[in-house]
Amino acid sequence: MDRFLIRGGNPLKGKIRVSGAKNAVLPLFAATLLADGPCTISNVPRLRDVTTMVRVLETLGAKAEWLEPDTIRIDGTGVTNLEAPYDLVKTMRASFIVLGPLVAKHGYARVALPGGCAIGVRQVDLHLKGLQAMGATIEMGEGYIAARASKLHGGLVYLDFPSVGATENLMLAASLTQGVTVIENAAMEPEISDLARLLISMGARVKGAGSKVIEVHGVEKLQGAQHRVIPDRIEAGTFMIAAAITGGHLTVEEAPIDMLESLTAKLLETGASIYIGDGSVEVTGPRTIRAVNLTTQPHPGYPTDLQAPFMAYLALAKGTSLVTETIFENRFMHVAELRRMGADIQVQSARGALVNGTTHLSGAPVMASDLRAGAALVLAALAAQGESDISRIYHIDRGYERIDSKLRGVGADIERVQ
Numbered sequence: 503m504d505r506f507l508i509r510g511g512n513p514l515k516g517k518i519r520v521s522g523a524k525n526a527v528l529p530l531f532a533a534t535l536l537a538d539g540p541c542t543i544s545n546v547p548r549l550r551d552v553t554t555m556v557r558v559l560e561t562l563g564a565k566a567e568w569l570e571p572d573t574i575r576i577d578g579t580g581v582t583n584l585e586a587p588y589d590l591v592k593t594m595r596a597s598f599i600v601l602g603p604l605v606a607k608h609g610y611a612r613v614a615l616p617g618g619c620a621i622g623v624r625q626v627d628l629h630l631k632g633l634q635a636m637g638a639t640i641e642m643g644e645g646y647i648a649a650r651a652s653k654l655h656g657g658l659v660y661l662d663f664p665s666v667g668a669t670e671n672l673m674l675a676a677s678l679t680q681g682v683t684v685i686e687n688a689a690m691e692p693e694i695s696d697l698a699r700l701l702i703s704m705g706a707r708v709k710g711a712g713s714k715v716i717e718v719h720g721v722e723k724l725q726g727a728q729h730r731v732i733p734d735r736i737e738a739g740t741f742m743i744a745a746a747i748t749g750g751h752l753t754v755e756e757a758p759i760d761m762l763e764s765l766t767a768k769l770l771e772t773g774a775s776i777y778i779g780d781g782s783v784e785v786t787g788p789r790t791i792r793a794v795n796l797t798t799q800p801h802p803g804y805p806t807d808l809q810a811p812f813m814a815y816l817a818l819a820k821g822t823s824l825v826t827e828t829i830f831e832n833r834f835m836h837v838a839e840l841r842r843m844g845a846d847i848q849v850q851s852a853r854g855a856l857v858n859g860t861t862h863l864s865g866a867p868v869m870a871s872d873l874r875a876g877a878a879l880v881l882a883a884l885a886a887q888g889e890s891d892i893s894r895i896y897h898i899d900r901g902y903e904r905i906d907s908k909l910r911g912v913g914a915d916i917e918r919v920q
């Protein structure tokens with residue numbers, strides 16, 4: 503298993519480029535299952551989760567071909583197998599998203615129940631409730647969920663929580679369904695709007711994506727289309743925090759700054775300087791980091807995926823910060839590892855942690871427990887005195903494309919070792 507050796511203390515300087523968004527690509531790939539022809543998707547990051555999603559689609563019978571390093575053509579017309587097996591779904595929960603498109607197009611799908619993961623239980627009840635409102639019958643057994651409908655119909659779906667995955671699954675299903683579907687209290691994340699853009703290019707009639715109410719007028723057929731994936735706002739945010747925590751100066755190219763207003767506001771509160779250019783953002787770290795409170799919320803609130811990275815930064819602030827996590831019930835696993843590096847953080851409940859800033863962190867052997875917890879450890883290690891040895895970096899590789907070489911390009915002393 504690979505590890506990162508990071509010798510901290512170098513202020514990062516220079517230009518760093520953001521890749522396509524992992525969390526946009528996965529539902530876009532699922533959308534290709536709806537088309538009667540191939541879809542070409544560009545600006546695709548080469549990540550473990552992307553490879554897993556390609557394997558899911560191929561298992562179903564779709565054909566996938568890389569045309570360029572970041573461009574893939576997927577043809578879902580040959581799908582004959584309507585089952586996504588446990589072996590694949592257990593490695594990536596997001597593959598559950600094939601349920602909606604498969605049942606809409608083929609009348610049936612059987613997908614392994616994704617189960618929990620390190621950051622929480624992560625139920626799928628809202629996905630199922632929505633499909634039932636559209637006429638699907640749901641059966642559960644032997645660790646699988648089967649959805650059946652000779653023909654789905656439009657429905658009114660109210661989501662008790664604006665779940666990103668449920669909103670996407672239902673938009674996908676509704677696009678190829680007779681009648682009008684209205685999703686209320688829908689997620690407003692930018693990845694939802696990106697999915698709507700591809701669906702519309704395929705011939706779907708989707709209105710309101712990016713707002714609380716999404717209306718989908720189902721159509722009978724969808725065609726193949728071309729699409730460029732939006733930049734990864736979480737990767738961009740991680741690099742912005744990297745500039746701030748190392749007291750450096752980074753130009754983050756392709757940063758989707760309009761999707762990162764909550765992070766920008768928080769970084770400014772800590773004393774960082776931010777200059778928004780044309781398609782890029784420059785971040786300069788503050789001399790003294792001011793403590794700030796932070797609460798994660800659905801978009802446009804502060805993103806849960808940048809909670810752990812920001813906590814690493816606050817560990818070096820002057821004063822005490824309160825970090826509140828409202829989206830997932832177990833997303834403080836980085837705390838124990840940050841404490842190993844000298845951070846003074848107390849988890850008060852599953853939802854709240856108090857961060858008492860310290861003057862410095864020290865390098866230590868630490869372990870990534872999930873993707874964003876791993877990113878937090880990388881940031882802490884970049885700012886720490888001495889060497890850190892981060893294990894289980896396969897979590898980090900799920901969502902950050904070549905993070906080591908990108909960071910090396912702006913002055914980080916980071917090495918991937920086996």
Ligand code: EPZ
Nearest residue numbers: 525596624625626627628629665666667668807829830873
């Ligand atoms: C997406 O997960 C992202 N993943 C996550 O990114 C991200 O943290 C999350 O949205 C929130 O922004 C992808 O897009 C592939 P949710 P998703 O459904 O769709 C509860 C990363 O590090 N819930 O909005 O699974 C659920 O338990 C990751 O890149 C239900 O109760 O998130 C959770 O507490 C991790 N019932 C909350 O809602 C449901 O049916 C948010 O989940 C669905 C969700």
